[in-house]
Amino acid sequence: MRPGRAAAPINLKVLLPYRVFADEKEVKRIVAETLQGSLGILPQRLDCAAALAPGILSYEKESGQVYLAVDQGVLVKTGMDVLVSVRDAIGGTDLEQLHAAVKREFLELDQQEQGVQLVLAKMESGFIRRFMEFQHE
Numbered sequence: 001m002r003p004g005r006a007a008a009p010i011n012l013k014v015l016l017p018y019r020v021f022a023d024e025k026e027v028k029r030i031v032a033e034t035l036q037g038s039l040g041i042l043p044q045r046l047d048c049a050a051a052l053a054p055g056i057l058s059y060e061k062e063s064g065q066v067y068l069a070v071d072q073g074v075l076v077k078t079g080m081d082v083l084v085s086v087r088d089a090i091g092g093t094d095l096e097q098l099h100a101a102v103k104r105e106f107l108e109l110d111q112q113e114q115g116v117q118l119v120l121a122k123m124e125s126g127f128i129r130r131f132m133e134f135q136h137e
Contacts, residue, residue, distance in 0.1 A: 007043035008080050015085045030059045032075055049076045069098040
């Protein structure tokens, strides 16, 4: 980038499994929570990919700062395009409400999934045990 020349803006698209949640042009910067910590994206940043943790994704436009509560997913930056694909997202302007939404919905959902995985593991081990007993008879 030449001195005195503004960087081209970022195009941000946030995808959910069932629809496009946001398609924003003229984005100045993006901050997302990854599994390793916060990740800042500016227009001149090199291309990258990151696994997203449930948390707050924020981006800045000329009109101001926008906040999204996002579930786990992936972020990919290629050129001036940033694609975010997450399981769920909630938009808003109040960070306290979004933080509460992340705790209430996304983290609770992860606990439910862990419970389902535990039940499935118990069912599988029970099935294997009965199958082994059946073979020994």
